Amino acid sequence: MKTVNIRQLKSNPGTALAAARADGMVVVMNRDYPQALLVDLERLGVPNLPAVRVALAVTLFRSAAVSAGFAARTAGKPLAEMLTLFSSQGIPLTGNDESAADEALAEMRTAL
Structure with a gap:
């Protein structure tokens, strides 16, 4: 699982999406606290x-x-x-x- 801060997410969202695609999810940090999860839908494992x-x-x-x-x-x-x-x-x-x-x-x- 990878972490990105908000600045990294704003400046290069493609990197965060690629990491989510590769690892399944990315934790978005706001200052030093986890704020959100970026989850790849295909890797989520939903049946439909x-x-x-x-x-x-x-x-x-x-x-x-x-x-x-x-x-x-x-x-x-x-x-x-x-x-x-x-x-x-x-x-x-x-x-x-x-x-x-x-x-x-x-x-x-x-x-x-």
Whole structure:
């Protein structure tokens, strides 16, 4: 197991990722204290890694951390399939709530 400090992680993240790929995990140190673990998903030993990638992509999209396209690429799925998955789980495809979307639609109709 390798350790890197935050400065090393910022300046050369590829080195930390390569170390995680080789050793399975890297401990990220903040000053002299362990702050985080960088874990290689393929070395984690989960029985269904593609399902884990889909779950991560859905979670990232739901929290508005990534776009639908990025989530689809992360999951290794076509965009249309991811949009269908989001919809089936009741995850809104836009950042607006339903009333805001209705208002925007009404404004567009009056503008036309």
